[in-house]
Amino acid sequence: MPSVPLPATDGSLVDLAMLGGRIVVFAYPRIDRPKACLGGTWDTIPGARGSRLQLREYRDHVSVLKQRGTDHLFGLSSQPVAHQRETAEQLDLGFLMLSDPDFRLTNVLNLPTFETGGLRFLKRVTLVVSGGIIEHVFYPVFPPYRNASDVAAWLQAVGAGS
Numbered sequence: 001m002p003s004v005p006l007p008a009t010d011g012s013l014v015d016l017a018m019l020g021g022r023i024v025v026f027a028y029p030r031i032d033r034p035k036a037c038l039g040g041t042w043d044t045i046p047g048a049r050g051s052r053l054q055l056r057e058y059r060d061h062v063s064v065l066k067q068r069g070t071d072h073l074f075g076l077s078s079q080p081v082a083h084q085r086e087t088a089e090q091l092d093l094g095f096l097m098l099s100d101p102d103f104r105l106t107n108v109l110n111l112p113t114f115e116t117g118g119l120r121f122l123k124r125v126t127l128v129v130s131g132g133i134i135e136h137v138f139y140p141v142f143p144p145y146r147n148a149s150d151v152a153a154w155l156q157a158v159g160a161g162s
Helices: 051-067 081-091 103-107 144-157
Strands: 022-027 072-077 096-099 113-116 121-122 125-130 133-138
Touching: 022 051, 051 072, 051 081, 072 121, 072 144, 081 096, 081 113, 125 144, 133 144
Parallel strands: 022 072, 072 096
Antiparallel strands: 022 125, 113 121, 125 133
């Protein structure tokens, strides 16, 4: 895991390379639909919809993921941290969201992205990191509302945690 500090919804900078234990980071394109800048095409882009559902599922699986060996859980998008913070408070997430607006981590890890309306977005991908090494990648992530369940099932299958 490269050292790329990112702003988090609690106001801190989080460097995933400096964290110990097992980390789950799930990337999503955007929380709201950018209809103003994309002319209403967002709903026609495969995989673009479903970020709120994905966030809610992770919120509902926090304790299961921790029981199965997850020490740190983060959402990741290129949206500004202020917008993420508002959503985190609305949904009472219980985990931090990280912002990669300049795609620094995205580019270093060569994470999948897509472009539309002249804007770039992360595709849905989930990384499980242990000891600074990416141990598993979930890609493509579909459907987004099942992503946390899929991660929890994988953790159970590999015998992580109790």
